[in-house]
Amino acid sequence: MKAYLNRRYHFSASHRLHTDAYDDARNQAVFGKCNNPHGHGHNYTVQVTFSGQVDPMTGMVCNLADLDSFARQYLLDRFDHTNLNTLDLFRKLVPSTENLTIEVDRIFRAFPHAHLERVHVEETDNNSFDLYSDVTT
Amino acid sequence: MKAYLNRRYHFSASHRLHTDAYDDARNQAVFGKCNNPHGHGHNYTVQVTFSGQVDPMTGMVCNLADLDSFARQYLLDRFDHTNLNTLDLFRKLVPSTENLTIEVDRIFRAFPHAHLERVHVEETDNNSFDLYSDVTT
């Protein structure tokens, strides 16, 4: 039986939406208060969804201990308590939560023990983004 | 890369489930306490989901300022702090949350800057409804 496992991770980071390709007026017009010069921040929540057959012996899609260890190493140690704009990833890319979601998807595709279906990133209680891994258009 | 943007809006309204096509006994049997004569109310939460390519320049599916402005004009100004039964829409239609969801879907299909995927309307913490815009059967 194919089941889906959802797991949530939490980190705090700051960002500023800004692109050098625009002048200040256009940055302000496009990004509004998210373009404020010294940035701001969020408590981000990442929810990853994996699918797989439920192992008849263990009753598991995959071992959560493996997933937590993977998330610790590749997600939390890299993003928690950082300023996203200073990361290599966002040196030329606007650190919008859409772009962050694309990177989170890239990270968890490499998890070897189940099939990534979806990544979901919450920026605030009212604002979130999803990527479906099998939708590649 | 195609991503999905979710945005939540909140409003308070009242309604009474009742249809003139039924007599009082049948209204009571079908709608139970939701048929109580003077109505009751809810804090409704609407979550809309839009898909689109992430703009390589802005890192956005669409500009949230545009979506918020659209939601203010077409959703919140129309439904917040109202009695749903008194709206034209529900003059001949039971103001169930299913029917409200159908209207919310109709409203947000007109948003010009991204593709509506889903509307989700929460009536209480334990009760919600969805419509998928590409499912038309």
Add this chain to the structure above:
Amino acid sequence: MKAYLNRRYHFSASHRLHTDAYDDARNQAVFGKCNNPHGHGHNYTVQVTFSGQVDPMTGMVCNLADLDSFARQYLLDRFDHTNLNTLDLFRKLVPSTENLTIEVDRIFRAFPHAHLERVHVEETDNNSFDLYSDVTT
């Protein structure tokens, strides 16, 4: 050992803030959109706090079954799925959540098995009211 027990109850109701003592313009000025003519509604949450000695035999402040039964009879059966303005209580009293809180306090003071300390009524996620039963000024 004196402990405090908190218990939450939920109901849905509608109301309109309006007083006959004001003309329409003043009602509108004071109550804003809460004065809209046909009312609106909320999912109300009531949290009651009782104190008492923890019974050394049962380990309880009081039996929750007794409290739930009391709340069913005196709170939920009376307020759930109603229009507050049509209740006797609010015939001459604005059905604000402050006044509702005063009534909820009056109701739970009569619970015989523990000492009422506080009633807390949530109108929305961002809006709530408290009464402390031993503060009588």
Add this chain to the structure above:
Amino acid sequence: MKAYLNRRYHFSASHRLHTDAYDDARNQAVFGKCNNPHGHGHNYTVQVTFSGQVDPMTGMVCNLADLDSFARQYLLDRFDHTNLNTLDLFRKLVPSTENLTIEVDRIFRAFPHAHLERVHVEETDNNSFDLYSDVTT
């Protein structure tokens, strides 16, 4: 118009992850603290999603009173305030939340008034599982 109805139910239960097919060391290695000898417990939340045409007369996908009555009889009366390991179902099956989700799916497929689309079971705020009823591989 086809709509989706989501309804949440809550129960408390205990479980221990353990299989007689493994020796103690392997049980401990695979299940970690979830293999602790006397079990532990959770507040489980089940969310079921049903689809159907919105009835033009009642404005409903199906009557929530029917669904609640079904859930009371087949879900809550059976699982609430139990030790999952002592149920017949889990005599030879690890009572993981994946396996619980498979059983919840089996239960609600029998609800006669709408088409089951998904069951979702939350074990903690950060941990949940889904089954899509039309995905049978």
Add this chain to the structure above:
Amino acid sequence: MKAYLNRRYHFSASHRLHTDAYDDARNQAVFGKCNNPHGHGHNYTVQVTFSGQVDPMTGMVCNLADLDSFARQYLLDRFDHTNLNTLDLFRKLVPSTENLTIEVDRIFRAFPHAHLERVHVEETDNNSFDLYSDVTT
């Protein structure tokens, strides 16, 4: 300036409400479904509140790292993923959440870096208990 710091911890455990001082019928009458023979469980949340002067140099009431380390050692390692009834503490004491709260209060009074004001233990979303450390009657 005296400020209050609140910190939340989470663990999962099982319990059965039962006292050998009562016969089976009375246990069932007093504890209801919480007396079911093999127990059940909860996701418990503990919130501790400490007061202290805000250090003018660090801007802190106390260092959260110290508090987390204390909570890990004395709260979580002892209670997480356990059956409360099997702990020494509850060998002769009903493992009600009231009695658990009394123990949590006893534990955190020993934290040396700030003054314990309150412990708050949530058993479910609708059910919680408090102890105020300076209320000793």
Add this chain to the structure above:
Amino acid sequence: MKAYLNRRYHFSASHRLHTDAYDDARNQAVFGKCNNPHGHGHNYTVQVTFSGQVDPMTGMVCNLADLDSFARQYLLDRFDHTNLNTLDLFRKLVPSTENLTIEVDRIFRAFPHAHLERVHVEETDNNSFDLYSDVTT
């Protein structure tokens, strides 16, 4: 009748915990990951509690429209989407949430229409701070 009104406001900001009075090693030892060089951020929630007599005419402790307008001007316009470290207030003061809470208390004491009782500031779901306005030691 004296009642208490609670109102929640939300903003996003970034901060870095650091004091020039310490060298780098001590800053790192005291503040840990909160001392990371480029800062991080949070979705902050402020809840203010005011007390007052319930006006027998309006049923209100005070007019929420007045409080919201005050909060917009003095809280949200000043802190939302900012880097706290760049504000004058925190030029020589560590922008800990304790110190932010002290400032929020100072701000709302000036609200003229009710008596400030408490400010509560949430930094994350598990972490919050309170100040009681009448506790001045």
